[in-house]
Amino acid sequence: MPPGLEAVLSLTAVTKVYVSSHLGRKTVSRGVSDLDLEVRPGEVFGLLGLNGSGKTTTFKLALGLLKPTSGAVRVLGLPPSEPRALAELGFLPELPYFPGFMTPAEILGFYGGLSGLPEAGLRDRVEAVLKLVGLSASSGRRMGEFSKGMVQRVGLAQAILHDPSLVILDEPVSGLDPLAIKDFRDLLQDLNGRGKTILISSHSISELEKLCHRVGILKEGRLARVLGRDEWSGGLEEKFIETVRPGGAP
Numbered sequence: 001m002p003p004g005l006e007a008v009l010s011l012t013a014v015t016k017v018y019v020s021s022h023l024g025r026k027t028v029s030r031g032v033s034d035l036d037l038e039v040r041p042g043e044v045f046g047l048l049g050l051n052g053s054g055k056t057t058t059f060k061l062a063l064g065l066l067k068p069t070s071g072a073v074r075v076l077g078l079p080p081s082e083p084r085a086l087a088e089l090g091f092l093p094e095l096p097y098f099p100g101f102m103t104p105a106e107i108l109g110f111y112g113g114l115s116g117l118p119e120a121g122l123r124d125r126v127e128a129v130l131k132l133v134g135l136s137a138s139s140g141r142r143m144g145e146f147s148k149g150m151v152q153r154v155g156l157a158q159a160i161l162h163d164p165s166l167v168i169l170d171e172p173v174s175g176l177d178p179l180a181i182k183d184f185r186d187l188l189q190d191l192n193g194r195g196k197t198i199l200i201s202s203h204s205i206s207e208l209e210k211l212c213h214r215v216g217i218l219k220e221g222r223l224a225r226v227l228g229r230d231e232w233s234g235g236l237e238e239k240f241i242e243t244v245r246p247g248g249a250p
Contacts, residue, residue: 007074008166008197009039009062014071016057031057032221035071039166039199044192046208047201049218050244055201058218059170062199063091076165087115090164094171096155100144104135104154107143108161115162129157133187149180156187160196167191169200173207185211205237217243 016031032054039045049055060066061073064080075085098107108126117125130139133153143151152172159167169188173181181204188211192198202208208215209232217225217240225243232239 006040007038008041008076009037009199010072010074011035011037011058011061011068012072012074014061014068014073016061016066017069030221031066032061032218035221035223037216037223039197041165041197042192042195043213044188044198044200044211046212046215047199047218048205048208048215048240053218053244054221055218056170057221059091059168059199059201062168063089087162088165090159090162090167092152092155092159092167092169092172094174096151096158098143098151098154100142102143103140104130104143104157105139107154108157111158112161117162125161129161132160132190133157134183147180149176149183152176152180152184153187156184160191164196166197166199169198171202172200173202173204181207205240209236219244 014035014037015033018029018031020027020029035054035058037058047055047058057066061068062075062080064073064086067081073080076088078085080086080089102110105126108129109122112122112126113119127136127139130136133156135150135153135157138146138150143154146154156169156172159169172188173184176184185207188198188200198211200208200211213229215227215232215236216223217227225239227236227239
């Protein structure tokens with residue numbers, strides 16, 4: 001990470017407009033509007049919002065999967081489409097999928113090759129990451145035998161295999177049982193303790209309360225509010241609801 005960098009991820013006055021056409025009729029909609037967002041080095045930043053508020057669009061812009069209609073997106077000061085920026089990004093989608101006949105070690109070896117990791121040290125790196133996510137004992141089992149919580153661990157291992165600076169997680173505890181949620185939270189706190197910056201989206205407000213240093217609330221494609229831990233001492237859920245209700249924070 002470049003020294004003195006103020007933001008690992010920044011979106012400055014970003015607007016994304018979607019244009020679709022059906023039977024000659026053109027439809028225009030906005031994913032995000034004039035969005036300003038900064039994720040600082042070493043923090044866990046949570047993104048909250050109702051469905052359709054712009055969370056998915058924001059993630060796709062950060063990952064370089066979408067280009068903004070206007071404004072600027074930067075990862076470590078670079079456009080996210082730049083190879084140097086992509087090398088510093090790790091992503092776990094809400095529903096990661098891996099072939100059931102493969103083992104975690106095989107999957108990570110495959111993704112390590114795609115990421116351009118040196119073959120000489122790849123096996124050691126795979127073993128280290130599997131140990132970090134608590135799957136060393138299951139590295140030779142087939143994915144088809146895994147619970148959803150274990151699949152999420154493999155997904156996280158894939159996201160951090162290339163040692164990125166910024167890890168982006170989309171609803172990582174969705175559908176997990178309480179024990180798996182606790183284990184996954186511990187994993188993320190450990191990663192953050194190792195210096196990783198984390199951007200996480202979740203409908204589980206209580207999990208964001210436990211994990212995050214700051215939380216941003218999206219409303220109708222705009223960043224309506226950013227709160228630090230000391231600002232939600234009365235409960236993050238209450239702050240969220242008062243923000244997203246009609247007539248709440250703009």
